[in-house]
Amino acid sequence: MAWAAKGGNLDSSGANVHDMASVQRGAATFVNYCQHCHSAEFMRYERLRQDLGLTEEQVLENLAFGDQELADYMLSPITTEQATEWFDAPAPDLSLTARSRGGNWIYTFLRGFYLDEEGWNNTVQEHSSMPHVLWELQGIQRPIYETETAGDGQERRVLVGLELAQDGLMSTTEYDRKVRDLVAYMEYMAEPAILxxxxxxxxxxxxxxxxxxxxxxxxxxxxxxxx
Ligand code: HEC
Known part of the structure; x- marks a missing residue:
């Protein structure tokens, strides 16, 4: 099941940074779904163009935000202060997250959002301030709990899995692939020299x-x- 225990096992992303088509698809997803809040302040569009074998038009029309130019860094239009005000937490720069957190962490995180009585939650980052921006694609997952009796005889509710309660626009396989591409792109971004x-x-x-x-x-x- 596409689920990982809190702080426990992460799912393996299977991302391949040398699969150029995958990295390109991931770049498009990043710009369209992530860069509204997150910057990639070490990445210039021109570098992206060269490394991903794209033309100037492809980058400017499909990837660059608003009137950003090739020489610009891939910055989010919102400031840290705005993010903190709107989401209770700054949206961290994602240039190096594939290195600091690891690809499997990101993969599990983006597939680990679920809706409980209190609202959106996440199996990897409990009560994450990040809204589940891909929920329309993934659908809505609900938690599956089991009751466990602790050593002191107290009963506790533990999260043992997630189930898809409402279908999204994508099947689970398609959604997993989308996230895998995104991880491939973020791994490239964290170490462009790898290519x-x-x-x-x-x-x-x-x-x-x-x-x-x-x-x-x-x-x-x-x-x-x-x-
Ligand atoms: C609407 C704003 C918003 C969008 C869009 C958004 N995020 Fe976030 N994201 C946040 C915020 C806010 C946090 C901080 C969460 C926290 O600290 O609780 C965050 C945290 C994260 C983290 C954890 C970073 C860390 O090291 O703790 C990752 C990874 C991440 N986002 C990836 C993404 C990806 C990939 C996308 C695109 C699919 C995306 N985010 C889209 C607001 C956003």
Whole structure:
């Protein structure tokens, strides 16, 4: 079941930062659903354009906010003060969250919102101040409780799982994929060099194999007359 115990096991995101299509879809989701409140203050649109192999128009028309330009950082239009006033907590910068929290944390968090008697809650971050901005896509999850008798004989209600009480626009599989793409994008954002390193890695391998081949030719040439 798509659920993790409080502070306990996180679900594995399965995100792949080298799957370019996935990272691109994640970037679009980030801009459309997250950047209203969260900034990515270490990320410029131009960097995004280069790394994700997009054109200027694609970035400016689909990803950049309002009149933001390629050289701009991916900033949210709201200030920390506004966020604190509206949501009781600042919406933290998300540039490095995939590193500080980890991809699996984000994956489980975005799939862990549920509605209880008091309102929205979350299995990973109890009473999170973040509204469940993707609820229309995911639908509404309700908690499943079990009664447990503690050592002192007191009965306690514990959360053991979540069930989908109202369908969203997406199936669970589609929603999980959307979140997985988002995590892939956030992992890229937390370490943009990861894509370049891989690219450089391939050239290094090619160079080394070429070098080996050349050494082999030199070796043959060298021993030709001696043998
Ligand atoms: C309406 C404003 C708003 C939107 C939109 C929003 N968030 Fe948040 N988010 C918050 C607030 C406020 C918090 C702080 C929650 C807290 O501390 O209780 C938060 C916290 C988080 C955290 C936890 C960060 C940490 O290290 O504690 C993550 C991760 C996160 N948001 C991801 C996202 C993603 C991904 C999206 C887009 C799908 C998104 N948020 C959209 C307001 C928002």
């Amino acid at each position: 370049q390193r891989k690219r450089v890695g391939i050239w290094v391998m090619l160079f080394l194999s070429l070098l080996t081949f050349m050494s082999y030719l030199v070796y043959k040439e060298f021993w030709k007359d001696i043998k």
